Amino acid sequence: MKRIPLVGLLAAIALLHTSTPSADIVAVRHVEGLVHGFLVLRTTEGSMLASGDLIQRAHGNRVTTRLVFQFKDGSTNDETAVFTQRGQFRLVSDRLIQKGPAFERPLDMMIDAATGQVTVRYNDDHGQEKTEAEHMELPPDLANGLIITLLKNVHRDSLPPSVSYVAATPKPRLVKLNIGVAAADSFSIAGSPRQATHYVLKVDIGGISGVVAPLIGKQPPDSHVWILEGEAPAFVKSEAPLFMGGPIVRTELISPAWPRSN
Secondary structure, three states: OOOOOHHHHHHHHHHHOOOOOOOOOOEOOOOOOOEEEEEEEEEOOOOEEEEEEEEEEEEOOEEEEEEEEEEOOOOEEEEEEEEEEEOEEEEEEEEEEEEOOOOOOOEEEEEEOOOOEEEEEEEOOOOOEEEEEEEOOOOOOEOOOOHHHHHOOOOOOOOOOEEEEEEOOOOOEEEEEEEEEOOOEEEEEOOEEEEEEEEEEEEEOOHHHHHHHHHHOOOOOOEEEEEEOOOOOEEEEEEEEOOOOOOEEEEEEOOOOOOOOO
8 A cells, every 4th residue: 555655644634624723812911011121042051042132112002022133143033023902912913034044944924913814935945935825814812922921911820721823834834822830930139039930831733733743753842931920020031942843942031231340
């Protein structure tokens, strides 16, 4: 009997399972405003990879947030998300640009949440530029570019079971991110002890392909985000891959370093 290549089988399965994930829209508990934060990207062993800026501005109920990482090797990870916060967080658009040697496959993905249009420009295995344009049924809980914002507004005792996410691959795919809570972790600020809520996000590919993926080592690893709760919740750090199949990297806040005075 002729054997069907596994890659072809998974592609066929993916086409058969294109249902839209159910929506769990996060309510606005803390209104977003003007922000400029300084970040550092490291390996899990602590080696520095890139410096980053989180730049956010608000005009009424419309917010634009941009997260940019400049790598030591010249690579760039640049994501700009636009969303509204009228009672609930709703994504308007998201653009992710990844280029340089840090990325196995540089790409430029644009999501228009209102029209459902998702366009991905990338280089194939031969270095040729390709474009994939998909019209997708995007649910209202789409979380691209919003993960940190959403986790600052949820409550650990009443989490939405999942949010939706468009995976940045040459052929974009809509998946769920199942949200869970691990044990709280302790850290300190200038010797003052604090505790952060540890959120775990697990990619749910869905369908038969979601069952097969872990068996062939293709299940994406879990992502981890730490949030300081309280009167004004704050991002502390995250550990997650920057792209599908990429290594886990750590994002943390960092303080400016000043030159020593003579």
